[in-house]
Amino acid sequence: MSGTQLPELPVTFRPGRTRAVLLTAGVALFVVVSLIGLLLDGLGPGERISFVFTAALLAGALFLLARPKIVADEAGVTVVNIVHRRRLEWAEILQVNLRSGDPWVFLDLSDGTSLP
Secondary structure, X not given: OOOOOOOOOOEEEOOHHHHHHHHHHHHHHHHHHHHXXXXXXXXXXXXXXXXXXXXXXXXXXXXXXXXXXEEEOXXXXXXXXXXXXXXXXXXXXEEEEOOOOOOOOEEEEOOOOEEO
């Protein structure tokens, strides 16, 4: 070994800045749109509720975009994408690719598929 210390498992990898921006934007969007809906004169209760509901949907979409991560442990990895979670054993992963210009890593799997 070259003297570098390997991280203790389990270890979680996630895009930190992107996540912080998305979560902050989601909260700000929810607050601003909800306040606009609640402070506008001439709106009925149903319209005010629709503003808050719309703000919650938009913030929820941003929160889903902040969800991706990968957790590596002794047995394998857990890949969490926007809507799916998939558990992979180390034997299922043939190659890890991060080509120049790729926005994220691609895992080549033993079943012939690739998982971003």
